[in-house]
Amino acid sequence: MAPPLSIEALFLTLAAVWLAAGLLGALAARLGIPAVIGELAAGILLGPTLLGWVTPAPTLTALAEIGVVLLLFEVGMDTDLSRLRRSGAQSVAVALAGFVLPFALGFVGAYWLFDLSLATSLFVGGALTATSIGITVRVFKDLGRDGSPEAQVVLGAAVLDDVLGVITLAVLAQFASTGQLSAAGVGRIVFFVLAFVLLAPLAAKLAAGLISGLARRHEAPALLLILVVSAVLAFSALAHAMGAPVILGGFAAGLALGRGFRIDIPPGLRLPFGATLRRLLAADPGFSQAVETHTRPLVHLFAPVFFVLVGVSLDLRSVAWTDPKVASLLATLVVLALAGKWASGFVLRLPRRQQHAIGLAMVPRGEVGLIFVQLGATQGLLDTTVSAALLATVAITTLLPPFALQVLYRLKAPRAMGAE
Amino acid sequence: MAPPLSIEALFLTLAAVWLAAGLLGALAARLGIPAVIGELAAGILLGPTLLGWVTPAPTLTALAEIGVVLLLFEVGMDTDLSRLRRSGAQSVAVALAGFVLPFALGFVGAYWLFDLSLATSLFVGGALTATSIGITVRVFKDLGRDGSPEAQVVLGAAVLDDVLGVITLAVLAQFASTGQLSAAGVGRIVFFVLAFVLLAPLAAKLAAGLISGLARRHEAPALLLILVVSAVLAFSALAHAMGAPVILGGFAAGLALGRGFRIDIPPGLRLPFGATLRRLLAADPGFSQAVETHTRPLVHLFAPVFFVLVGVSLDLRSVAWTDPKVASLLATLVVLALAGKWASGFVLRLPRRQQHAIGLAMVPRGEVGLIFVQLGATQGLLDTTVSAALLATVAITTLLPPFALQVLYRLKAPRAMGAE
Numbered sequence: 001m002a003p004p005l006s007i008e009a010l011f012l013t014l015a016a017v018w019l020a021a022g023l024l025g026a027l028a029a030r031l032g033i034p035a036v037i038g039e040l041a042a043g044i045l046l047g048p049t050l051l052g053w054v055t056p057a058p059t060l061t062a063l064a065e066i067g068v069v070l071l072l073f074e075v076g077m078d079t080d081l082s083r084l085r086r087s088g089a090q091s092v093a094v095a096l097a098g099f100v101l102p103f104a105l106g107f108v109g110a111y112w113l114f115d116l117s118l119a120t121s122l123f124v125g126g127a128l129t130a131t132s133i134g135i136t137v138r139v140f141k142d143l144g145r146d147g148s149p150e151a152q153v154v155l156g157a158a159v160l161d162d163v164l165g166v167i168t169l170a171v172l173a174q175f176a177s178t179g180q181l182s183a184a185g186v187g188r189i190v191f192f193v194l195a196f197v198l199l200a201p202l203a204a205k206l207a208a209g210l211i212s213g214l215a216r217r218h219e220a221p222a223l224l225l226i227l228v229v230s231a232v233l234a235f236s237a238l239a240h241a242m243g244a245p246v247i248l249g250g251f252a253a254g255l256a257l258g259r260g261f262r263i264d265i266p267p268g269l270r271l272p273f274g275a276t277l278r279r280l281l282a283a284d285p286g287f288s289q290a291v292e293t294h295t296r297p298l299v300h301l302f303a304p305v306f307f308v309l310v311g312v313s314l315d316l317r318s319v320a321w322t323d324p325k326v327a328s329l330l331a332t333l334v335v336l337a338l339a340g341k342w343a344s345g346f347v348l349r350l351p352r353r354q355q356h357a358i359g360l361a362m363v364p365r366g367e368v369g370l371i372f373v374q375l376g377a378t379q380g381l382l383d384t385t386v387s388a389a390l391l392a393t394v395a396i397t398t399l400l401p402p403f404a405l406q407v408l409y410r411l412k413a414p415r416a417m418g419a420e
Numbered sequence: 421m422a423p424p425l426s427i428e429a430l431f432l433t434l435a436a437v438w439l440a441a442g443l444l445g446a447l448a449a450r451l452g453i454p455a456v457i458g459e460l461a462a463g464i465l466l467g468p469t470l471l472g473w474v475t476p477a478p479t480l481t482a483l484a485e486i487g488v489v490l491l492l493f494e495v496g497m498d499t500d501l502s503r504l505r506r507s508g509a510q511s512v513a514v515a516l517a518g519f520v521l522p523f524a525l526g527f528v529g530a531y532w533l534f535d536l537s538l539a540t541s542l543f544v545g546g547a548l549t550a551t552s553i554g555i556t557v558r559v560f561k562d563l564g565r566d567g568s569p570e571a572q573v574v575l576g577a578a579v580l581d582d583v584l585g586v587i588t589l590a591v592l593a594q595f596a597s598t599g600q601l602s603a604a605g606v607g608r609i610v611f612f613v614l615a616f617v618l619l620a621p622l623a624a625k626l627a628a629g630l631i632s633g634l635a636r637r638h639e640a641p642a643l644l645l646i647l648v649v650s651a652v653l654a655f656s657a658l659a660h661a662m663g664a665p666v667i668l669g670g671f672a673a674g675l676a677l678g679r680g681f682r683i684d685i686p687p688g689l690r691l692p693f694g695a696t697l698r699r700l701l702a703a704d705p706g707f708s709q710a711v712e713t714h715t716r717p718l719v720h721l722f723a724p725v726f727f728v729l730v731g732v733s734l735d736l737r738s739v740a741w742t743d744p745k746v747a748s749l750l751a752t753l754v755v756l757a758l759a760g761k762w763a764s765g766f767v768l769r770l771p772r773r774q775q776h777a778i779g780l781a782m783v784p785r786g787e788v789g790l791i792f793v794q795l796g797a798t799q800g801l802l803d804t805t806v807s808a809a810l811l812a813t814v815a816i817t818t819l820l821p822p823f824a825l826q827v828l829y830r831l832k833a834p835r836a837m838g839a840e
Binding site: 007008010011012014015016017018019021022023025026035058059061062065066069214222223225226227229230231233234236237240241246294295297298300301304 | 427428430431432434435436437438439441442443445446455478479481482485486489634642643645646647649650651653654656657660661666714715717718720721724
């Protein structure tokens with residue numbers, strides 16, 4: 001890790017990080033590409049690959065960690081559990097297929113075809129499982145299809161994939177730090193993570209109720225923001241203490257503070273402070289809305305620091321691109337990543353074009369895939385070659401679906417697809 | 421300086437800092453006291469004085485510096501140069517009296533009455549010069565007097581005092597680092613600071629024009645925020661490179677991005693790219709409004725980190741409060757700080773009660789006074805005793821005026837004061 005920067009150097013570095021992320025992100029958006037690709041490119045530009053101006057100094061890394069925790073907090077807030085209930089069994093089937101197939105294909109490909117180690121192969125499989133809710137939402141919205149039945153199915157499946165992906169990340173993170181993967185170990189991790197996943201939203205919901213009451217009594221938007229961010233960081237530290245990655249804390253806090261989240265206590269059940277508890281655990285859409293409004297600028301500002309640092313931490317100059325092994329790894333991973341997710345659309349009995357639409361919409365990996373790559377790289381499990389191939393895979397699978405879906409819907413335009 | 425924290429420890433520390441700042445700030449506001457007093461108390465609670473949980477680790481210090489730069493950016497945005505022109509000569513007279521009197525009284529008191537060193541005495545004088553625009557604005561607004569003529573005069577004077585205070589801070593900061601105060605040295609500092617003060621807003625205004633154009637073309641609020649923060653940090657680093665404190669960069673950028681700021685190029689003047697320059701330098705209230713909306717949550721979140729760290733850096737346990745010298749220093753400074761500002765209301769020929777109102781409204785030192793204390797302490801010029809006495813003076817002079825003005829206006833209620 002690089003030494004701490006002086007305040008002046010830190011300010012200049014941060015100014016460069018934000019300027020490059022802002023301009024290249026905007027350029028990407030201009031070209032119809034997700035802005036995150038531009039932010040990664042900014043990191044590659046500023047890092048050792050090209051200019052060599054930015055190194056991952058402690059304060060920058062800390063700001064990036066705050067950024068990714070806040071990003072997962074936002075993903076959690078956008079995750080609507082009731083959506084999963086509505087689209088029901090179809091979403092579950094697509095989610096499981098969209099999780100198992102890419103994981104299995106990625107693992108088998110890395111382990112048997114490329115002779116990578118067990119740990120590395122597991123990370124490769126894990127990195128291919130995620131589905132970016134943000135990007136799928138944007139894709140359907142951009143195409144004017146966000147009310148269609150296939151969009152409902154995909155959204156439910158993406159939600160579930162996110163939870164599965166985060167649990168997988170927790171298991172792999174533990175494995176990475178201890179070096180083993182025993183059944184008891186996995187069981188303990190799954191137990192702790194499930195305990196955290198089940199209890200943290202309850203605790204976060206209680207915290208949210210208290211914060212909401214305080215902020216309302218004092219009519220202080222600053223107080224709301226400060227207390228929410230404080231809670232998010234506290235839950236992230238708690239997640240870490242329970243053996244899960246810090247981001248799970250942000251995700252759980254976001255889940256609990258999201259608009260649709262409420263915990264109903266059965267009317268017959270008598271509890272101490274029952275009325276207060278019922279009030280604290282009820283849905284509070286106004287509060288969720290206020291939290292989203294106030295935290296959004298923070299996510300906008302700090303999430304790019306994370307993506308830029310992902311780019312910085314990749315020294316693409318040291319990758320032997322012309323090495324046939326690298327090229328074949330990249331080609332193989334892209335094919336497996338596409339095939340695994342695309343196939344998940346075909347587990348449902350639906351018209352062929354809807355199967356294609358669902359499968360293609362599941363393909364974007366987005367930020368969760370990148371978090372796998374980043375964690376694997378910092379744990380020393382993914383060397384520069386594998387990191388670069390995975391990053392390129394994430395980039396390609398994130399880039400492709402918007403174009404592919406656009407073409408699909410144009411091809412099928414004469415025969416109207418689903419209700420809108 | 422403390423060693424870097426692990427991510428988990430940093431998250432817990434930040435969570436504690438924000439929780440304490442939020443709760444004690446809200447409690448202060450509840451009691452009718454400026455929230456900043458609560459945030460300082462949070463630092464005293466978490467720091468070595470009481471709990472000893474928080475030390476000024478590098479990343480915390482960096483976040484605090486970002487916070488104070490953003491705070492001065494907001495102060496700059498709130499600074500309306502045209503207001504100064506309207507209230508005119510009256511404001512200038514009050515500002516000069518409100519700058520010179522407290523500085524002279526503080527310096528003389530510290531140097532001759534308490535035998536403090538030249539450097540320390542200059543810092544003591546400097547710390548007493550500031551007038552908190554934010555607090556004076558709030559005081560008049562809370563009392564329903566923000567349209568009164570005395571409010572106009574005070575606002576203009578507070579603006580000018582801010583600029584004078586920042587220049588004084590720059591001179592003293594240079595003095596603190598070199599240990600001398602030669603006429604040539606002061607001249608050079610004033611030249612550089614004036615050059616920065618005159619040129620930075622022009623440059624920042626040009627940058628703002630570019631950012632505004634980019635953000636409008638891409639309809640991306642995230643881009644606006646990222647580029648503005650990037651510019652603020654770049655100007656702060658530039659200020660530091662020119663020998664001025666980093667906060668001056670934030671202030672200059674804020675001034676340039678404020679609603680009332682525009683630079684008119686005379687119609688007769690022919691310049692290369694004249695039309696583009698004229699467009700970039702015109703006032704852009706919509707853009708200023710958008711910048712304020714997007715940066716406010718950041719200021720809300722990071723400025724308290726600065727104030728908490730001010731509290732943390734004060735070890736009040738090590739102060740000999742019962743020492744007659746400490747008690748007498750505190751009492752003397754409070755009297756001088758009050759007298760110097762209060763007297764500034766009497767340089768104008770106005771009804772007696774308006775003179776009192778103006779003088780009292782000039783008293784609150786607020787954040788700029790604290791920045792003097794913090795800088796003096798980190799430069800080793802203010803020992804714990806003087807820091808504590810100054811901090812208490814800033815706290816008392818910040819606390820008193822809201823109550824005093826309330827009493828004054830109640831007493832005088834029967835005879836209506838000024839237009840409203």
